[in-house]
Amino acid sequence: TNIRDKSVFSYFQHEIPTPDYDSGYFAVAYNNTYIKGHNLMSLPALVVLLHCTSSTGAAVHSVVGNVGPVSTPRSPIYYDTVNIAVETGNDASLGTLLGRPANSGGGYYRILAWRSA
Numbered sequence: 001t002n003i004r005d006k007s008v009f010s011y012f013q014h015e016i017p018t019p020d021y022d023s024g025y026f027a028v029a030y031n032n033t034y035i036k037g038h039n040l041m042s043l044p045a046l047v048v049l050l051h052c053t054s055s056t057g058a059a060v061h062s063v064v065g066n067v068g069p070v071s072t073p074r075s076p077i078y079y080d081t082v083n084i085a086v087e088t089g090n091d092a093s094l095g096t097l098l099g100r101p102a103n104s105g106g107g108y109y110r111i112l113a114w115r116s117a
Contacts, residue, residue, distance in 0.1 A: 020113060021111070021112065021114075022110070023036045023109075025054075027107075028108065030096055032087075033088075034085065035083050037083050038083065040116075041082070042081055043079065044084070045114050045117065046113065047077055047084060047111065048111070049063065049076065050062070051096060053108070055108050060102070062099065062101065064077075064099075066098045066099060067094065073098050074089070076088060086109060
């Protein structure tokens, strides 16, 4: 009852646009750094890191938010105007995926990035 009429707006987009950069799936293991050139020539507006147990993306995949060990989880993604790098954790069972629905020390990553407007 305290919200003024026409003070709240809702914007709905039916789907996320196609990423401007897609690395495809590539094999990863714990305790490594992987660098991919996105060549967007600016900082991406959005970067998403996916983990999959299959190189084709046909198996279960998850968005990677953290890598392990559990005592010091951290985000694996960093980027600049030319490259996106992912640094896996140093734990054999949590190094490439730490979270739900699974944990993993290996598998396949896929990096998606969208250009800034």
